[in-house]
Amino acid sequence: MSGAHVCPTAPPEEQPCIGLIGMGEMGGMYARRLSEAGWKRILVCDRPARFEASVMSVPGVTVVQDGHYVSRAADFIVYSVEAEFIDAVVAQYGPSTKVGAVVGGQTSVKAPEQKAFEKYLPSDVEIVSCHSLHGPSVSPEGQPLVLIQHRASDRSLRLVEDILRPFGSRYVYMAYEEHDVVTANTQAVTHAAFLSMGTAWHASLSYPWEQGLYVGGIETVKVNIMLRIYANKWHVYAGLAILNPSARIQIDQYSQSCTEIFKLMLEGKKDALKERLFRARDKVFPAGGNGKCPILLSESILDQFTLGSKSTSQSSAIIKSAPPNSHLSILAMVDSWASLNILPLGHLALAATPIFRMWIGVAEALCRSEEKLNRAIDAAISDTAHRSDDLEFVVAARGWSQCVSFGSFKLYEERFKHTAEFFKGRFLEATVVGGKMIKTILDDAALREKEGQSIITR
């Protein structure tokens, strides 16, 4: 390719050839969006055994047998495969990469990807990696897209920027190492919390929002996101938890924080609990802070996204009668960040995934309100309505932490799929309602950011 900018309105012969290896959720989303943008030379493949099944009639997209056919022809190649397999896949196809091509990967954890690229890509191939910080069903417009100029000229970085520009994402430039620290800070504990919620509710054999528990306001966010995560691919969460060393430490601390807080609850040590949680609150959400407040919509708007509710009047009656919650999952998250001196609020502007944006919004809404925080602490000490769920939650958080520390993909897969199976019948509603909730929250945040108000107090 010449050094000039490339653009999808150019004649096909002047366009770069774009290669995608791995045609699952993210590879498929990239293929469709690149085609919609007008790119006309897109070569894609999945596993050779799926060649026939992968054939699609998307303008500009040609499905080929395997990664060799992609690698030898494409000017920019994105590997969108499981992090667990990136080494094996790059070992297989990397040496076939066209001289002078640029290679990147979509993996959520970059250490194994970097190692594989450095090991197997010929030295005349450049590396500009990427990572769309959102799931495949979220529009990339306005979302962060990490670009990593690792072993590459500015010209190659520009080629990748030009190719991905039609997504309308916001480029965030990072080094490989920084990527893994930032994504651990934003995703590790966030996912551990939702996975543990699912495991705990599954252990109780209940869909609590259908019985008047965990409904309305921030409870609605918990349920919707838990279901959203279990509806996604297990290996996405396994990869970023098991293969990112910073993530492991944080998931372990999360489980520790859950246990210690729960012990204070059982012992009725209200002063100690209060002192610990307020200290954590002050560290993670400092007074005055950056003048910004949570991304979260008002509780009444969130109420609209309650799952399983028959009518608005019925659901508001349920919400009013719902017992107060200790919010162990949220408070343990804030406590674990404070214990590890992590300030994830700082990543909000640059590198927040939609789920992290909402979840830290929930935590901030709880922590910045003395009244809400005191109510959660009172409930933790005196109200036993949620105690058995909290116990299950502590056990679940410990289980996930052990699973990650053992580094077992097999165990992770079994735990994940076992619980996903239990919630399967609720995924459709959660995808529709949760999708609307995410869109409403993100649109609201974007609007306010545009208006220069930044994030809210309402």
Ligand SMILES: NC(=O)C1=CN([C@@H]2O[C@H](COP(=O)(O)OP(=O)(O)OC[C@H]3O[C@@H](n4cnc5c(N)ncnc54)[C@H](OP(=O)(O)O)[C@@H]3O)[C@@H](O)[C@H]2O)C=CC1
């Ligand atoms: N889903 C998400 O929310 C996000 C995921 N990511 C990252 O993107 C990557 C892909 O994730 P996602 O698309 O969700 O996962 P999928 O499982 O949907 O897609 C991965 C695809 O790659 C295929 N594959 C595996 N080995 C090969 C091979 N040798 N040649 C060609 N294809 C192969 C897989 O086949 P098989 O199933 O048979 O193994 C599968 O079809 C992961 O690293 C993930 O961490 C990043 C951002 C968001």
Ligand SMILES: O=C(O)C(=O)Cc1ccc(O)cc1
């Ligand atoms: O927003 C989240 O945390 C998600 O669960 C979706 C997701 C998963 C993996 C990524 O690498 C990026 C985004």
